Amino acid sequence: MFKGEVYTIPKEKSLDRPRYWYFPGSLNAQKGRLFLRCCSSSLDFSTIDFRCIEYPEYNQTLEFAKICPNMSIPVLEIDDKIITDSRDIQRYLTEKYPSKGDAAVAADEGKTKKMEEFIESCLTWDEYLFSYRKLPNFLGASMHHIRLVCLSDAILDAAKDNSGINIDEDALLDGRTIREAYVRKIAQIRSMIQIGCEAETPELTKRISANDDCMDEIFRRASTMLTENSGVGTDCDDNNDASLLMGGDSTNIASADIYLAVAVIRMKWLDESYLDSKFDKYPNTRLWWEHFLTLPEAQVLLEDNDKRGTVLRMIKSGKPFKMLGCALGIYKAKPLPDDIERDVQAELKKLNEAYFSSN
Numbered sequence: 001m002f003k004g005e006v007y008t009i010p011k012e013k014s015l016d017r018p019r020y021w022y023f024p025g026s027l028n029a030q031k032g033r034l035f036l037r038c039c040s041s042s043l044d045f046s047t048i049d050f051r052c053i054e055y056p057e058y059n060q061t062l063e064f065a066k067i068c069p070n071m072s073i074p075v076l077e078i079d080d081k082i083i084t085d086s087r088d089i090q091r092y093l094t095e096k097y098p099s100k101g102d103a104a105v106a107a108d109e110g111k112t113k114k115m116e117e118f119i120e121s122c123l124t125w126d127e128y129l130f131s132y133r134k135l136p137n138f139l140g141a142s143m144h145h146i147r148l149v150c151l152s153d154a155i156l157d158a159a160k161d162n163s164g165i166n167i168d169e170d171a172l173l174d175g176r177t178i179r180e181a182y183v184r185k186i187a188q189i190r191s192m193i194q195i196g197c198e199a200e201t202p203e204l205t206k207r208i209s210a211n212d213d214c215m216d217e218i219f220r221r222a223s224t225m226l227t228e229n230s231g232v233g234t235d236c237d238d239n240n241d242a243s244l245l246m247g248g249d250s251t252n253i254a255s256a257d258i259y260l261a262v263a264v265i266r267m268k269w270l271d272e273s274y275l276d277s278k279f280d281k282y283p284n285t286r287l288w289w290e291h292f293l294t295l296p297e298a299q300v301l302l303e304d305n306d307k308r309g310t311v312l313r314m315i316k317s318g319k320p321f322k323m324l325g326c327a328l329g330i331y332k333a334k335p336l337p338d339d340i341e342r343d344v345q346a347e348l349k350k351l352n353e354a355y356f357s358s359n
């Protein structure tokens with residue numbers, strides 16, 4: 001839903017060390033942290049300025065929209081670039097600071113093609129649909145509620161006469177005006193509420209089932225890659241050498257491993273029996289996962305997915321009060337001016353049509 005971009009900024013405005021905007025619970029941000037963790041030694045992980053934001057509040061502010069017009073995470077500021085999409089982050093890092101695993105893949109045309117195909121198939125999995133349909137409904141709905149409160153506060157503040165901002169003329173990095181960016185974002189969140197939190201319609205049931213087929217295809221491909229690249233047999237009986245998806249040195253993670261790992265840990269969090277059914281069907285993928293977790297680089301993924309840390313972060317950022325406020329109807333988005341509301345409705349209609357016509 002939030003396809004980002006790569007923006008080039010004047011060299012004199014570029015930072016002297018990379019800055020990474022993220023939140024540990026975000027799957028796309030987890031990917032980015034792992035890409036950075038696995039990069040070549042010319043990019044020292046310990047020198048990166050990691051900005052863990054208050055999510056999903058801070059990313060809706062105009063301050064954040066100025067670096068990422070979609071108001072989504074992750075964002076990587078590096079060299080003379082601002083990169084607002086995890087796929088673009090992966091491509092940039094693979095080109096400029098390749099991990100040992102990705103460098104080995106790049107040296108082999110056949111493997112490069114296979115890895116690209118694998119990543120593309122991972123990207124067709126609708127992580128949002130999976131996650132929000134599994135999350136307790138009150139939790140998903142309140143997170144969206146928080147987004148809508150922050151979005152309307154931000155656009156209403158910017159539209160005030162004394163704000164010094166012209167929402168119809170001041171443009172963001174992608175050329176959209178502030179009004180356009182906020183109208184779209186509010187419509188996106190309303191559409192996400194319908195898709196992820198409201199009663200399941202027959203159309204949604206079809207999407208959920210297609211999404212399951214998609215995950216099955218990802219595991220089938222992963223299993224085949226393990227057999228072809230690593231010699232790990234599909235039934236695990238013949239060879240117990242743990243290995244990685246692209247083969248080669250089994251200590252060198254490649255991007256393909258990262259795409260699969262973030263999806264696996266998301267499934268583990270939300271529906272462990274679902275994950276087990278995939279591991280049971282493709283047993284060598286279970287072996288891959290067990291091996292992946294032993295690698296030092298994988299520890300950032302475990303850190304990001306630490307359950308105790310997540311609960312503490314939620315408490316610290318006042319989420320329980322906001323959720324209670326949502327339930328009692330006292331924490332709610334301020335109404336939008338008529339013209340903005342009309343634009344949001346029109347955009348919402350377009351988004352829903354596009355979502356249900358694509359498959």
Ligand SMILES: N[C@@H](CCC(=O)N[C@@H](CS)C(=O)NCC(=O)O)C(=O)O
Nearest residue numbers: 002003026027028056072073085086
């Ligand atoms: N295509 C983008 C998607 C990024 C995305 O959807 N990020 C989510 C968090 S996982 C987000 O920031 N959503 C907007 C919000 O929560 O307001 C990417 O891969 O980086």
